[in-house]
Amino acid sequence: MEQESVNPAIGSILDEQKLKNIVYPARLFRTRLNEEFLRANRTRKPFLYIKMYAHQYDFFGWGSPSKTVENTWRISILTMFSHLRFIDVMGYLSDASGLGIILLNSDLSTLESIRKEILHKLNDAGLIQTLRINPKRPIFEAYFYTGYQEKDNLELADKIKDFNSTNGRFFSLERLNLDHIWEHPHKIRYRHVIKRLVDVSCSSLALIVLSPLLLFCALAVKISDHKGPVIFKQTRVGKNGRLFTMYKFRSMYVDAEERKKELMAQNETGGKTFKMKNDPRIYPFGRVLRKFSLDELPQLVNIIKGDMSIVGPRPPIPSEVEEYEPWHRMRLSVTPGLTCIWQVSGRSNISFEGQMRLDNDYIRRDGKLGEDLKLILKTFKVVFKGEGAY
Structure with missing residues (x-):
């Protein structure tokens, strides 16, 4: 198994959690993502792919260290872990920038449930104002793939547009395409x-x-x-x-x-x-x-x-x-x-x-x-x- 460079913010949380899921190295995780993409084409069972970044960004790149941002990310990632099942897939993103999770047999209702739970916990912690920050990249980037025929996806664009219009820049949602899977050198x-x-x-x-x-x-x-x-x-x-x-x-x-x-x-x-x-x-x-x-x-x-x-x-x-x-x-x-x-x-x-x-x-x-x-x-x-x- 290749040695994985781990972002300290990710490592500290993983060390504290007794996860039942294997955390794949970045290269193998991309392979698993490609496999699930092809499998969905055969089985017609949708899945969610969520990228969770370990830092907040500003206009110029990495933002300066912020306890508020760190606590926001920590609550978000722990909430995500609570939704993991044994069949789901987790792995590192390239450049140790965060974690990726594939929620199998999941649709947009699953994502909406996760979103509401995160917002509820952030509100209880007094961190809801963090969502008003305009990051260079959202803490959560979600991608949805159905495996359906195109004519069965006609309403998908409107649903994605509605989701993004109500979530600012903290959450984002896109339809999964091959260029999201193939991370070219x-x-x-x-x-x-x-x-x-x-x-x-x-x-x-x-x-x-x-x-x-x-x-x-x-x-x-x-x-x-x-x-x-x-x-x-x-x-x-x-x-x-x-x-x-x-x-x-x-x-x-x-x-x-x-x-x-x-x-x-x-x-x-x-x-x-x-x-x-x-x-x-x-x-x-x-x-x-x-x-x-x-x-x-x-x-x-x-x-x-x-x-x-x-x-x-x-x-x-x-x-x-x-x-x-x-x-x-x-x-x-x-x-x-x-x-x-x-x-x-x-x-x-x-x-x-x-x-x-x-x-x-x-x-x-x-x-x-x-x-x-x-x-x-x-x-x-x-x-x-x-x-x-x-």
Whole structure:
């Protein structure tokens, strides 16, 4: 077992408590958290993941020592311990910053019960004013994961918003996503910074170099179907479920969305997305735009804005996400992109389930820049051949 660096504030409490739970080292605790995440996808049994930090923060970093803050944290952590069961999992957070607890088979009602008990005890101790401090990080950060289909989680966003609006900065609640589980080492974080710099610089350069082509496409769209706008704007789902407006050159007639319902029976992807080779909603020049992916060029603006990246899973529409199985949502843990693995492996010829698996395979590569470059080069080859695009 690796030697764990323990924060003194944590160690003093653990020494006093006769806990029936093993306290896992940080690395093994992250492994257990990942296991419970995957298990919830299979069993559909929700769990809570709570981070408890051993210090209060101020604007500049660690706050100065405060007996009030220490007593507040002590009462909070002891209350949390009183709710632990033998099946629950506890371990150290990285950098000895605090403790993490996984409450299995628990929902938001469990969290609310814990919250009320903590507030009641703090009030009895005369420490309730501590909650008015605006910390850099809450003492309690809670994450909730259901393992349900997306359509069964539709009310979850509103519940999380209501919880956070009534708890200031002392408690916080978020929906659990993969990036909360995978704590990347610094070198991978640097890769993400480099990737963002490459995205912005390359997209800006591409907009300048391709401006004549962009102008030609815009004029061709207007001439081909003058009734509608040149740019088609559509709400898409980005990283961790955040909604954004995606831009494309319009390749369909203006009534395309209305006609989609009558064509759903002819869907050729075998899944949640809709694709058909001879879609009657596409006007003639629109087929050219799609075959060579010219309709995607306005998304260079989305990349500059930070909504998208050059390489990443394609952003889905909200109605598709509502039909996702839990493991499908894993692809939303990274910034969506213009191209990814399935775009260079058959494009629309690949089934929906195949697309999901390839996207999740990309996510597990941890943003390796060399892999991204290979995908970009393959994309040029696929686009010029126009295979699998419809």
